Amino acid sequence: AALIETSNSMGLENEFLTALDKTTIIARSPKPASVLRKNKIHIDIMPPEPYTTKDLIAALPDTPLTGKRIAIQQYGAANSILSQELSNRGASVQEVSLYSWGLPEDQTPVVNMINDIANGQIDVLAFTSQPQVPNLLNIAEKHQSKDSLISDLSGQIVVASVGPVCTRD
Secondary structure (H helix, E strand, O other), X not given: OHHHHHHHHOOOHHHHHHHHHOOOOEOOOHHHHHXXXXXXXXXXXXXXXXXXXXXXXXXXOOOOOOXXXXXXXXXXXXXXXXXXXXXXXXXXXXEEOOOOOOOOOOOHHXXXXXXXXXXXXXXXXXXXXXXXXXXXXXXXXXXXXHHHHHHHHOOOOXXXXXXXXXXXX
């Protein structure tokens, strides 16, 4: 959606959509597929559930990509596994990052949450995206509470996560 909105703001939406019509489009999961369909953009390849990088690579044909130029729209973090696989097949890979994940400037609410977890005041913690896990642990480490947080998360609190990558991390 962000690329389409950007092309629209530049007055290039028609040209952008026409160019996409001439390319192979891969949707990583239902969310981007929905945006593509809404904008009447064809989808050539979509991996099966659970939509991991491994599933995406497996869904790609085993054809050499020598001389092909591939743009990967990142989702807040670089995906070196996918980029490397495509490069290994001979493609020239360009990663496009429209946003990035980072730690909040004001970490007080996160520190308060870590303290609430330690004090048994939180029963359930939900991670809705993979970057939340290392970000929480980084903040806890800065406040000398990483080990106790990991212990607390392994205790009575219910930890929920969305997606296999987030669950694994």
